[in-house]
Amino acid sequence: MPSRRSSVVGFVALMLVALVVPSAVATDGPRVRATVSFGQWQTDPPFDRFTVPNDRTRNNHQLLPQEVKIKAGGAVNFIISGFHEPTIYDAGTQPGDINANLVVPGPPVALINDPHNRIFRGADPRPLSQDRVESVTFPKPGTYLVICAVHPHFVIDGMFGFVKVQGADEND
Numbered sequence: 001m002p003s004r005r006s007s008v009v010g011f012v013a014l015m016l017v018a019l020v021v022p023s024a025v026a027t028d029g030p031r032v033r034a035t036v037s038f039g040q041w042q043t044d045p046p047f048d049r050f051t052v053p054n055d056r057t058r059n060n061h062q063l064l065p066q067e068v069k070i071k072a073g074g075a076v077n078f079i080i081s082g083f084h085e086p087t088i089y090d091a092g093t094q095p096g097d098i099n100a101n102l103v104v105p106g107p108p109v110a111l112i113n114d115p116h117n118r119i120f121r122g123a124d125p126r127p128l129s130q131d132r133v134e135s136v137t138f139p140k141p142g143t144y145l146v147i148c149a150v151h152p153h154f155v156i157d158g159m160f161g162f163v164k165v166q167g168a169d170e171n172d
Contacts, residue, residue: 032075034068036161038148039081054130056083061153063146063161072165075137078122078146083130085111087149088120088163091142098147100155112149121149138165 040060041047047058059082068076078086089098097117103110104124111124122134138144148159 031069031071031166032073033077034070034074034163035077035079036068036146036163037062037064037081038078038086039084039159040064041081054082059083061148061157061159063148063159066161067164068161069164069166070138071170072141072167073137073139074165075135076146076163077133077135080122080125080130080132080134083109083125083150084153084159085125085149086120086122086134086136087112087118087147088136089145089147090117090119091140091144091165093117093145095145095147095154095158095160098145098154100151103151110151112147112151112154119144125150138163141165141167141170 040062041049042058042060047055049055052058061084070076080086098112099114099116100112102112102114104113108126120136123132142165144163144165146161146163147154148157150159153159
């Protein structure tokens, strides 16, 4: 009888584990992560970053793609090439809502510092290695504004995009 009881307990434990595993693996499904290139180095004419590591004039000031979709709880990996500062504003914020006159002064350039609806501000790019990755999670559905807070990149170049976060039950 004890071996039968052990078998039943083992079977029940195995079934409970089987019920938990799919929810843990769900974060590995479609649309749980996206990649956004935050600036891109140019190759025409040829560019040797070994000898000129951060020639800012050779960087495209764009987010590519300009819009990504993920599921709630997913993440966006911002691959930052060059002198950029990813800054994210809460769902519903539009580019025209940003007060670009609120800044952290340079040198070498001012960084936008509008805290209204800001939910994430990346590392200050001035003292850091400028090429890096910052991964950010989005727990709630909504459309989030992402800008480059380097003042001329946002104001002059229009460097912004959107992260559309869908609920778990929504489809494309």
